[in-house]
Amino acid sequence: MQDTLFDFISNYISLTEDEKNALLSLDLFHSVKKGTTLLKEGQKSQDFYFVLKGCIRKYYIIDGEEKTTAFYTEMDALTPHCVLTNTPSEYFISCVEDSILLISNSDVSAEINNKFPKFDIMCRILSEELLAKQQINFDEFKTSSPELRYLNLLQNRPDLIQRVPQHQLASYLGIKPQSLSRLRARILEKKS
Amino acid sequence: MQDTLFDFISNYISLTEDEKNALLSLDLFHSVKKGTTLLKEGQKSQDFYFVLKGCIRKYYIIDGEEKTTAFYTEMDALTPHCVLTNTPSEYFISCVEDSILLISNSDVSAEINNKFPKFDIMCRILSEELLAKQQINFDEFKTSSPELRYLNLLQNRPDLIQRVPQHQLASYLGIKPQSLSRLRARILEKKS
DNA sequence: TGCATTTCTTAACTTAAGTGAACGAATTAT
DNA sequence: ATAATTCGTTCACTTAAGTTAAGAAATGCA
Known part of the structure; x- marks a missing residue:
């Protein structure tokens, strides 16, 4: 599991075995169950995350509705805005899948x-x-329609479409779940 | 004019008179006429910009249509993506108003x-x-409708709505000029 | 396992954005 | 100053997304 971390780091700097061991001894690895909320709106936090395995998402609740704005998967790092500004968070972060995180x-x-x-x-x-x-x-988001955004996602992060619930994907694309269903049906239609 | 620059810098670090003079002696200030294109798609460049006065915009041309994704006004800094990656630019940068830039x-x-x-x-x-x-x-963009985006802009950067052509604003909001006209009419209607 | 909840899809209807065209106003060029 | 272009708005029509509702499928829980 830590291999993911060292693979990632090796893209930027090289570490000696000693340094690697020092890192591991800090005990920063955490197993987090699907559905766990890592950060709540209104909460202050100093923690930032690095995804070793699994998937976490960031979402707002606006007028009682969840609006997902980002997914973080293997090798993605997330520093919440509230950590930088030391203000209460405006959004939630939660676990989409059982995950292993560096916190x-x-x-x-x-x-x-x-x-x-x-x-x-x-x-x-x-x-x-x-x-x-x-x-x-x-x-890319600004210059695309929802349909194009979906097709781009299909190209660039095809795994997301499999591993993430549709209604979360929909809001990530800026539309409602029903529209995403329709859009997918439309695309299938065109292909045939 | 350089006051704008030193005001800006003083938010981060303090400069001695000597340092200020050294900066000024570099002759980085340029007057740029409205309509001037600073960077073209496909072009490589090492230049980055700081707006002392005026307004510049970044836009793509997609299927022959301009898609404006950002406006930079007084105290805004812009480092084009191509400068960081040393690849040909995917977008254009041009002057919306007669401007004074640090390049x-x-x-x-x-x-x-x-x-x-x-x-x-x-x-x-x-x-x-x-x-x-x-x-x-x-x-904010992701979680808002075009109408909300316009209302937010009205709150946060009211000057832009005055100084920028409507069709550029429209594409910045992710819609067509006709839709922006309609949207504004709709809002006026509601108010009365 | 079986029950309850959540999730996904489909459908009919509403609302808003896209499209093409027209026309006056504003800007630019000559 | 005048002609030419560009720009902003309006309109009628089309297309796609929002909304409400219903039912099927999948998931979670007891």
């Missing part, structure tokens, strides 16, 4: 960065990469 | 960061802030 916080990561300055470098690259990805994603 | 590039900013390590700190805070803002923006 850390500012204190721990400050300690790590202290011991291994390399990590600072990785964090910088990571956040730069993330910003770039985020912008492209945003642009 | 810099990796070489110059490496030089600045070398002379004034402070700047590195500012850049890190900036990109962290930007990422956070970007995420909130994205979520």
Whole structure:
């Protein structure tokens, strides 16, 4: 399981065995059951997450309705907005599948960065990469219709469509579950 | 005019007069006429922009249609994606109004960061802030209808509605100009 | 296992956005 | 200053998404 973590890290920096062991000794790995809520609206938290296995999602509740805005799967990192701003969270984070997560916080990561300055470098690259990805994603969403968004998802993250409930997918695409059903039927129609 | 720049910078780090003069001596300020294209699709570039006065926009051309995904006004910074990845740009950047811009590039900013390590700190805070803002923006867009997006814009960036052509605004909201006209008429109707 | 709940799909109807066209107003170019 | 283009709005019509409701399928729980 930790292999996923070290694979990920090796994309950015290289670690000695000692460093790897130091990381593992921090005991940051957690098994989380499907359906568990990791962060609630209104709650303050210092924790950020790295998905080793499974899937977590971020969602708002607006007028009593869940609006899912992101899914995080293997090798995705999530730092909630409230951690950065130290304000109550505006959204929820919960587990879509039984998952194994690395859960850390500012204190721990400050300690790590202290011991291994390399990590600072990785964090910088990571956040730069993330910003770039985020912008492209945003642009893609803005410039596409719901149907195109679905087709893009089918291309880029086909696994999501299998592992995530339809009604969560629908709100992720910016539409209602009924519209997603219809849209899929429409696409099948066209193919034949 | 440079006051805008120093006001901005003072939010992050403090500069001595010497440092300010060193910055000014680099001659990074440019006057750009309305309608000027700063970056074209397919083009590679190392330049990034900081808006001192005026407004620039980022847009894609998809199926022959302009899709505006962002407006940058006073105190906004824009680093095109192609600068980060050193790939041909997927979008255009052009001037909405006569503007005064700070235009810099990796070489110059490496030089600045070398002379004034402070700047590195500012850049890190900036990109962290930007990422956070970007995420909130994205979520807001995803969870809103075109009408709500327009009303939010009216709240948060009322100036944009005045200074930007309606058809560019429309595509920024993810709809056609005709729909924006209708939507505005609908809102006026409701008010009365 | 069986019951209850949640989830997914289908359908009919409503509402809002897309499309194509027309026309006046504003802007730009000559 | 005038002609030409671009821009914004309106309209009629089409298409797609929202809404409400119902039933089937899957899931969770006792």
